[in-house]
Amino acid sequence: MSYKKLGNLDNAIIYLKKEIEISPNYNFGYRNLGDIYVELREFDKARQIYKNLISIDENKAQNYFFRALFFMNDVEDYLSAFSDLSKAIDLEKDNSKYYFTRAQLNVKNKDFENAIKDFEKTLELNPEIINTEYIYAEIAECYANFGDFEKALEYYDMEISSDENAHAYSERAIFFDSYLNDFDKAKIDFEKSIVLAPKTNNIVLKYLNFLYSNKKYDQALELSKKAQEIEPKDPQSDFVSASIYMEINKPFQALNMLNSCIEKIIKYSGEGYYISARDDTSIDFSEIFMMRGNFYKDKDKELMCSDYKEALKYTFNESQKEKINLLLSKNCVN
Numbered sequence: 001m002s003y004k005k006l007g008n009l010d011n012a013i014i015y016l017k018k019e020i021e022i023s024p025n026y027n028f029g030y031r032n033l034g035d036i037y038v039e040l041r042e043f044d045k046a047r048q049i050y051k052n053l054i055s056i057d058e059n060k061a062q063n064y065f066f067r068a069l070f071f072m073n074d075v076e077d078y079l080s081a082f083s084d085l086s087k088a089i090d091l092e093k094d095n096s097k098y099y100f101t102r103a104q105l106n107v108k109n110k111d112f113e114n115a116i117k118d119f120e121k122t123l124e125l126n127p128e129i130i131n132t133e134y135i136y137a138e139i140a141e142c143y144a145n146f147g148d149f150e151k152a153l154e155y156y157d158m159e160i161s162s163d164e165n166a167h168a169y170s171e172r173a174i175f176f177d178s179y180l181n182d183f184d185k186a187k188i189d190f191e192k193s194i195v196l197a198p199k200t201n202n203i204v205l206k207y208l209n210f211l212y213s214n215k216k217y218d219q220a221l222e223l224s225k226k227a228q229e230i231e232p233k234d235p236q237s238d239f240v241s242a243s244i245y246m247e248i249n250k251p252f253q254a255l256n257m258l259n260s261c262i263e264k265i266i267k268y269s270g271e272g273y274y275i276s277a278r279d280d281t282s283i284d285f286s287e288i289f290m291m292r293g294n295f296y297k298d299k300d301k302e303l304m305c306s307d308y309k310e311a312l313k314y315t316f317n318e319s320q321k322e323k324i325n326l327l328l329s330k331n332c333v334n
Helices: 009-022 029-037 043-056 059-073 076-092 096-108 112-127 125-133 136-143 149-162 166-178 183-196 200-211 217-230 236-247 250-273 285-294 303-312 316-329
Strands: none
Touching: 029 043, 029 059, 043 059, 059 076, 076 096, 076 200, 096 112, 112 125, 112 136, 112 183, 125 136, 136 149, 136 166, 149 166, 166 183, 166 200, 183 200, 200 217, 200 236, 217 236, 236 250, 250 285, 285 303, 285 316, 303 316
């Protein structure tokens, strides 16, 4: 796969097609070609590749698993992903990886009861998974989501007992904050997580969102500076700082942070960075351009419209595109 590593995807496609023609039963040729089509956002072609992969051997569980990952992670077709994962499990009932992935899919579908069953089956088949995955914390989150807080806390405690790590403390902190409204316990757990992993960007950003959501703005702004030092390419801390400055009515500081955030989105969004809201849900990058465009509203129409147009380049959400195009038609037609 040297072509792909070098970034020459067209040659990689030619190479892989020849490889498949020569060795039509070679699974990874199909997988690598599917990955390239996903990278190019040619999802229909990727879908066909995975269909061809299944046709090689309709009784091979692994092929259904690979297609399920495509459905689950790339096109968010959760119904098809569930069907393929269930088929893989029917064909290979003792593979803990399939149960674990279906459990995670059930979480995405908010089917927490069946997620717990699949997580428990994963543990039954592979008890050592506690050394590589935060499975107790995942089970705890499921119990929290359907209101069994006592059971949730039991599993968070099990996660910490099995491995006293920063992630476990940060997840229990979020539980204390989100479900029990216990700011003090949440803050203690976050501070423990920071002590254990002071330079882990993901942990610092979770703590940052926690401080922001609880209106501890001074502390959040101070932590935001630390986050920027830990991972200069990540736009999240700039976004939080901009949001805080807007809320405390410091527009020029907000604009500076938005400029920095957008600069990082343009330069580094292809490296996998994302922006999350206070509730940890992902925010479409186009929203950041819209925020700055709205800042320019009634101040500089040209800059406002430029940001609205740029926002279209950073969304694949059709309803979001309609929203942006409506604003453009209302405000930016000469």
